[in-house]
Each structure stands twice: as C-alpha cells, then as structure tokens.
Amino acid sequence: MRILVTGGAGFIASHIVDALIEQRHTVAVVDKLSTGFVENINKRARFYPIDILDDALEDVFAVFRPEVVIHHAAQIDGQMSLRQPRFDAETNIIGTLNVLERCIEHKTRKIICASSAAVYGPPAAPVIREDHPIRPLTGYGISKYTSETYIRMYGEQHNLDFTILRYANVYGERQGAKGEAGVVSIFADRLLAGEAPIIYGDGEQVRDFIYVKDVVAANLQALSLGHCCTVNIGTGERTSVNRLFGFLRDLTGSGTQPVYQAERTGDIKHSCLDNTLAASVLAWRPVHTLESGLASTVRDRAGLAVTARNQTTL
Numbered sequence: 001m002r003i004l005v006t007g008g009a010g011f012i013a014s015h016i017v018d019a020l021i022e023q024r025h026t027v028a029v030v031d032k033l034s035t036g037f038v039e040n041i042n043k044r045a046r047f048y049p050i051d052i053l054d055d056a057l058e059d060v061f062a063v064f065r066p067e068v069v070i071h072h073a074a075q076i077d078g079q080m081s082l083r084q085p086r087f088d089a090e091t092n093i094i095g096t097l098n099v100l101e102r103c104i105e106h107k108t109r110k111i112i113c114a115s116s117a118a119v120y121g122p123p124a125a126p127v128i129r130e131d132h133p134i135r136p137l138t139g140y141g142i143s144k145y146t147s148e149t150y151i152r153m154y155g156e157q158h159n160l161d162f163t164i165l166r167y168a169n170v171y172g173e174r175q176g177a178k179g180e181a182g183v184v185s186i187f188a189d190r191l192l193a194g195e196a197p198i199i200y201g202d203g204e205q206v207r208d209f210i211y212v213k214d215v216v217a218a219n220l221q222a223l224s225l226g227h228c229c230t231v232n233i234g235t236g237e238r239t240s241v242n243r244l245f246g247f248l249r250d251l252t253g254s255g256t257q258p259v260y261q262a263e264r265t266g267d268i269k270h271s272c273l274d275n276t277l278a279a280s281v282l283a284w285r286p287v288h289t290l291e292s293g294l295a296s297t298v299r300d301r302a303g304l305a306v307t308a309r310n311q312t313t314l
C-alpha cells in the first residue's frame with residue numbers, strides 16, 4: 001500500500017513508519033521537524049520536510065497519491081495549548097483540515113488519526129469508555145476532539161474511511177524529554193543523570209501507560225479494520241505516578257527521591273482507558289507489560305546518555 005505518515009519524524013509515528021516498511025508498504029513522511037528528528041526517519045521512506053498547514057501538501061498528495069494517510073503531526077503539549085491556544089488550534093485543527101481536504105481531492109481510501117485521552121477531561125469512572133462525556137480541560141483536548149469531529153463529518157460526507165485512535169500515555173524509545181513530553185522519558189533521563197524528577201501533586205494520580213510498540217500494532221490493525229470507528233488505545237491498567245517513579249528508580253539503580261510540586265492547571269487527576277472496543281473492532285490487545293516496556297525504554301535512554309557524555313568529552 002502507498003501510505004503517507006504525517007509526523008513520521010516524531011516519537012510514535014517514526015515507529016509506525018519502521019513497521020510499515022518492514023511489512024513492505026511504500027511510505028512517505030511529511031514532517032516539519034519542530035519536535036521530530038530527521039534521524040528518526042527510516043531511510044527507505046520518502047521524506048517531505050513541510051508543514052501540514054502548507055499549500056505544498058497538495059504537491060505531496062499529487063505526486064505520492066496515498067491510499068491511506070496515518071495522521072500524527074500535531075502540537076502535543078497540553079500546557080502550551082493553555083498559553084497559546086491559537087497556535088495549538090492552527091496546527092491541530094486547521095492542519096488536520098488541510099490533510100482531510102487533500103485526502104478528499106486525491107481519493108485517499110482511509111485516514112487513521114492519532115487522538116488522545118485528553119478529549120475526555122475529568123473522568124466520571126475509574127476506567128473510561130469511548131461513550132464517556134467529552135469535557136476537555138485544555139486547548140489540546142479541544143483541538144483533538146474538533147479534529148475528530150471534522151474527520152467523522154468528512155468521512156461520512158465523502159466516503160472516506162477513518163479510524164480515530166484515542167491514545168493513553170504512550171512511552172518508549174525515541175520519546176522526547178523536553179517541555180511536556182512523556183513523563184517516562186523525563187523521569188528516566190533525570191534519574192540517569194542523578195537528578196530529582198518533579199512530581200506535580202501528591203503522585204497518587206493514576207495514568208494508563210501504553211508501550212509504543214503496542215500503539216504501532218493498533219495502527220497496523222487499523223489499515224484493514226476499525227471501519228469509521230473511534231477507539232481507545234490503552235492498557236486499562238491504572239498506574240500511579242509514584243508507582244511509575246518506583247519502577248524507574250529500580251531500573252536506573254538511582255537512589256534519588258522525587259521533588260513534589262503543586263498540581264498544574266489542565267492536568268487530569270486520573271486517566272485510564274477501557275480497551276474493550278479496540279479488542280472487538282481492531283482485534284487488538286496490548287501485549288507488552290509495563291515492566292518490559294520500561295526496561296527497554298531505560299536501556300535505550302541509558303545508551304543515549306552514554307553517547308551524549310562521550311560526545312561532550314571528545
């Protein structure tokens with residue numbers, strides 16, 4: 001299949017690109033390298049270094065003629081979306097609209113889009129199903145839900161198949177550790193550097209940590225399944241931030257204690273996703289345990305830390 005991956009230089013989508021190429025698909029990546037890295041892009045993918053908001057996206061569709069688009073390019077920082085809601089909305093809503101319009105014009109068969117648990121807002125249940133009320137606490141949650149709504153509308157009006165994947169907290173190799181990136185990569189890097197990670201609130205807030213390779217598997221399933229569906233992609237397992245910290249401290253062999261600071265506006269107290277629908281419509285279930293996923297992630301980050309140290313001492 002000819003598959004266009006937006007955000008393919010970023011954390012999650014670069015793993016998706018690798019898996020698609022492994023399965024012998026023809027892959028093109030569109031990424032403006034704002035938070036992604038050219039080193040993440042598989043050498044066997046075509047790379048278009050452009051913004052999804054750019055008119056040049058039209059040329060990419062005209063030349064590459066994707067059968068499927070896997071859309072991951074986005075502004076991903078919830079705190080930034082509170083400070084700069086306009087920038088967030090432009091990238092996530094107008095950017096998605098630009099991708100959608102190109103899909104319609106060039107008769108793309110399907111769009112698979114990364115959404116987020118941030119659309120739900122404060123949970124009314126310990127584990128959230130897809131029919132949970134939508135009450136986002138950040139511009140990011142609003143922009144993700146608005147994009148979902150446009151995708152559904154375009155899908156229904158123009159016969160464009162879609163699967164919307166609402167991810168829980170994704171972690172794994174290649175995740176950024178700047179700004180509001182994943183708590184796992186931020187904690188792991190701090191512990192490996194002998195520094196104290198910051199925990200906002202008392203650390204008893206619950207998250208659903210899903211390993212990136214499980215997320216990749218869900219995207220691969222969505223190539224042929226999940227017709228016009230919106231599904232949660234999470235483990236359904238509740239892990240407190242304190243417990244996560246404990247796992248990472250053991251894996252890094254660090255003796256450091258965390259520093260607790262006040263809760264932040266826009267942070268959801270508890271978040272855990274029910275994955276029953278994904279099991280039925282995508283025939284997908286996560287297969288990686290938190291312990292094994294964290295161990296792979298820490299090994300990777302420890303290797304990066306050694307390389308960075310060697311480079312500065314050379």
Ligand SMILES: NC(=O)c1ccc[n+]([C@@H]2O[C@H](COP(=O)([O-])OP(=O)(O)OC[C@H]3O[C@@H](n4cnc5c(N)ncnc54)[C@H](O)[C@@H]3O)[C@@H](O)[C@H]2O)c1
Pocket residue numbers: 006007008009010011012013030031032033034035036037050051052053071072073074075076091095114115116117166167168169170171176182
């Ligand atoms: N990481 C998570 O825990 C998580 C959870 C829920 C949803 N998501 C969603 O998954 C997707 C990927 O997230 P990620 O964690 O890999 O983030 P990431 O920042 O590593 O990847 C995003 C990529 O998009 C690119 N990009 C940003 N704006 C662009 C633009 N205007 N034009 C072209 N490229 C642009 C960036 O350079 C980057 O490579 C995002 O849509 C995000 O909202 C992630």
